[in-house]
Amino acid sequence: MNEIKTPRGGSNYQWVGKNTPRPDGVDKVTGRARYGDDMIVPGMLHGKILRSPHAHAKILSIDTSKAEALDGVKAVVTSADIPDHPMAQPPYPPIVNDFHDISRNVMAREKVLYDGHAVAAVAAISEEIARDAIKLIKVEYKVLQHILDPREAAQPDAVVLHEDLFTYGVEPKPTKPSNIFRVMHGERGDLNAGFAEADLVIEREFSSQPVHQGYIEPMACIATTSEDGAVELWTSTQGHFVQRTLLSKLLNMEMAKIRVTASEIGGGFGGKTTVYAEPLAIRLSQKTGRPVRMTMTRSEVFRATGPTVGSKTRIKVGMKKDGTITAGEAEIWYQAGAFKGSPIGRAVDTFFSPYTVANCKAAAYDVCVNRPKVAAYRAPGATMACYPMESVVNELAKELGLDPVEVRLKNAVKEGDESLMGTKHGRIGLVEVLEAVKEHPHYKAPLGDNEGRGFAVGYWLHGGGLSSAAVNLMDDGTLGVATGNPDIGGSRSSMRAMAAEELGVNVELLKPIIADTGSLGFSYLTAGSRTTYATGMAVVNATREVIDKLRALAAKKWDIPVEDVRWDAGQAIATDNYKDIKPLSLKELAGMATSMGGPVAGHSEINASGQGATFCAQLVDVEIDPDTGFTSTKRHTVFQDAGRAISPDYVEGQMQGGAVQGIGWALNEEYIYDDEARLQNTGFLDYRMPVASDVPMIDTVIIEVPNPNHPYGVRGVGEPPLVSAPAAVANAVENAIGQTMSDLPLSPPKILAALHAQAAGDD
């Protein structure tokens, strides 16, 4: 099932590309691993948040006196306790961290902007008392009209969430506030000429619903404040260094006074990349002088933290009879939620990027609506754009009688081509991925009654960026490998493998850890499929520094120039000029280090660049029950260029996990709101992610087209499988029922209605 294709003829690595027992495995299967809520500190208080029952309302007054008077309550905070900040001003970077917004998202100030918006928080000696106390807080609201649909919210006469928000990037500068924060564009070629050249043009509209990342562990943190003002924070996060930055700016504190430790993390998928309860726990801790723990319930996670965006899309694509895509035009509206900042740049970059479309144009709108501010979700912004494009390309191929994979091969981007947002590709593996699909038995396997096969390909430019690592050699020859990236997908194992490969020693001698913010240089989030690439580079650098120091130590011992000492298979070896010098092993050198100059360690702090695009294609077979509209996923194969799979088991796991999340996104997952925009399905019972029995064993084919910019050729693997999965599943449904479906999720009532409409049309 776990098939690996290495076009350049394999590798001779000892640890890279091998499956080894994961270093965090024992603690996780025994329950010893400590997650966010597992930390208990003496004297700790319990924090609870009062949340808005309204989707859009003005806060007229808040009276906390009764809560403060309740026995066992130690402190109450409201927006008055959170510093305000001016709005960020243009020019804006691609991702705007506007502390004006963050301050209001963690605690509503003038208005509440979504059902579940935090209004006040309490710290008490027990969770029970804290729960009782928040009910004693009286909030007077003036309920306002709410809006959820991004296209409606983008209309000039729509009710406006922020009176001080004016659309950026349009001329002339608007004089009226709007829910549209920004429009991003990409364009090349001559659109009219491109469509004129096409033999067939299809234009369609699509929509997708906001979906939740589905991490198992709810947000949880504990904050402690010392008398000297220093804060220690333990939290379940994808990036404790980013937490420190955000908290320091938000709360006007010196960075060095905030030390953040990342707990073990029970999933994040992009959802744990910002702050929610952490600043409230810190303020409650500062007010009381006691540690304060805050753990969200599942319902709070659903109501008040960021899922990904819902979307509306209009797309038009032209194709020639030979399969050449001549032109494409797309517009997409993203529900940013209560505050600006949906991943629209990725939408613009995603639509046409797998293909060398000469003439194309894309526009994406970032629209505020009365839902929680979106957070990242595994390839943020790409999935909702991939689905309409792949759907239309499949329809064009079908109408023109062309093979869907051949059509992609005909238009596939290669080295030297550019994405719509201007990324010039180095060596990329789209053609290799598509060839692997064609060769796979799944591609031509026969289908049964009521079954359909779907295909889609997705593009993702993974991250690089800021990473730090330290490798510490101990006297007995064992080593610590410290990075600043919480391990979500098996990164400790991969870091260890790369360091062991460099050193030429057994992985078991290396202990990988996640260091706190006081112990290491800055490390950006574990997100953007960047960790094995960027942090892996830092680990390799730090390990090489250790090796250089060991070579120098051996040279000193042997009294020869360091240039005459090489490192191989875990030993310092003198060059052939010194025939009678016996090599010194890592262990021997470690034992003599302290007496011959001092401890040996290496460290590296980098801004990694040179990351490349990853392509992932998926084949999916579904069976539809024509009487109920129920979709059963029968077979699913994921094909992905991993560059180099450092830990193949975990690459396979990433591909399978992304595929499963895509199945859920395509078929059943959605946030269901009532007429008052109150969320109705605030738990996993009615927020229908797939359960184990809903999915087949997901087959994987790992294609290895190494990225020459990484010492081991790594490409980011976590996000790409979710880019194309919903498109492939939706396409399979379309082929099973013989009609196009344009509104995710394709839940049984929608499929049944489509079948009934079809039957009525046939009569």
Place this chain on the structure above:
Amino acid sequence: MTDRHAGSGLESRGTKTLQDMNYEAPTSVEAAVAALAAADDEAHIFAGGTDLLVQLREEMIRPSLFVDIKRIIETRTITVDDTHVRIGAAVTGAELSEHDAAKALLPGVVEAVELIGSAQVQGRATVGGNLCNASPAADSVPALIAAGAFAQIAGPNGLRVVAVEDLLAGPSRTNLSGNEFVVSLDIPKPTTRSADAYLRFIPRTEMDIAVVGAGAAVTLDADGTCTAARLALGAVAPTARLVPAAATAMIGKKIDDTVLASVAAAARDACNPIDDKRGTVAFRIHVAGVLAIRAVKIAIERAEAK
């Protein structure tokens, strides 16, 4: 199993705290009735707790008293005699599914109970609890109704017997008075060539709540003519309901496609569903007919195999 309106901090449920809550575990039916009689309106029967404890945690209820009925032998026993299968109200799903005689005699009831929750929930959740929680979507209830189950109810005046379909008053409401509880469920022992079946629709394959549920029981004579039949539906009305018109369509006939079409039509006519997060009115009505046919077909196959 619970809605979220609790936990929003909107309303306080008085000043009662967990410290004000009492727990009793009587060992006889009489003692349980006495405990209920002595309590106020906020006493709750506590069987498996898989619904109740969630409601407590979500602050939907703040009981003054929990009366745990699991130490009463009558609630914990499955007995089979010449005329009836008796299932104690506090028998768990896991226990029922491992009872060979119950499985052989009432495959529809057993498969319905087995659909409740997960493997972990099955170890706690009880047949009586699923009934008395009175969710319109409870899986065991249409199966019990189809099988012709009666509830044995204990109260201050002794035992009374009520057909399951008459026990339910509405969503989360039964016709039990505050000092009564269900001790066991009595199901007529199926005769030769008589069998039951239960099916539900969920958008997933497990760990979900029925969007539509259908229980069927049929009895055939030697030449395959239907001599008795019951069809019941769940999740399509405020309570699970018996569909007498479906029985009328089947009794006295060999059940062919024409009869099955009448069964589906009767099932759809009996629906009075709502649009909610779990399904739409149109979808529920249509699928009720689909599941009615499928459940009847399975019951016939089982009856014929006897």
